[in-house]
Amino acid sequence: TDFEAERGTGQWVAYDKHDYAVFNPLHTWVEFINRLLGALTGIPALLLLGWTFWRGVKVRHWKPFAWAVVHLFWLGLVAWLGKKVVDGNLIPFSITIHMLGAMAILVSLAGLLHSVWEHHDTMRIDALPRGKGWITVALVLTVAQLILGTQVREQVDLLNHAEVLRSDWIVALPGWWKVHRSGSWVVLAVQLMWLLPLRKAGGSLRNIVRLASALLSAQILTGVLFVNLGMPAWTQPTHLLLAVGLVLSNVWVLLHYRSQPT
Structure with a gap:
């Protein structure tokens, strides 16, 4: 076949990113679902950005929009980091960096939710x-x-x-x-x-x-x-x-x- 003929030319180089060659269907499906969910999270993030901007214009309360911008930034960064983690086959410290990015996403969502909550409720802490x-x-x-x-x-x-x-x-x-x-x-x-x-x-x-x-x-x-x-x-x-x-x-x-x- 053309595949065998091309490989026989001796011009192929060894793949040096990963040191494993055993195909694991479970790992492949988990990674596929993970990337699919990661892509789908971008849609509600964009909708959230649009909604908070509209609310900011309407009620002059811009904190939720600011948090939505931060959330979208971290979402994009973590998506990029996730690719680097997979391509590098979990190189040292990559899991930690990816985790911190995911944490930043959740913190930005918490900040957004709190900014909406504080606009409608006040409760002193004494x-x-x-x-x-x-x-x-x-x-x-x-x-x-x-x-x-x-x-x-x-x-x-x-x-x-x-x-x-x-x-x-x-x-x-x-x-x-x-x-x-x-x-x-x-x-x-x-x-x-x-x-x-x-x-x-x-x-x-x-x-x-x-x-x-x-x-x-x-x-x-x-x-x-x-x-x-x-x-x-x-x-x-x-x-x-x-x-x-x-x-x-x-x-x-x-x-x-x-x-x-x-």
């Missing part, structure tokens, strides 16, 4: 006058933990690729991963510094406090299971999703503080 500082510290530490966690995840991928037994992954991880493990207790303490004083808050804030408390508890629990049960597969995505939820709850309360009159 249970914790200095709570904004604690929430800011909690947010920074939680994001730092999230970055370290994705780095641990990348190390797990390397160990799996090296055919290290799952039961030996914990022992084989680099020593710096203990910073992530021990840092969880620091995050717990700082999160409680704003959660406990606000536990009796009223209105919608009460629900956010309860949600953040539940997420924090589940996050610690999955982390303990992660270490003591030999890193079962289900704990990894669960642990990550809980961390994302905790960050978003911190962002929401921080935005709530910023929206209050001084």
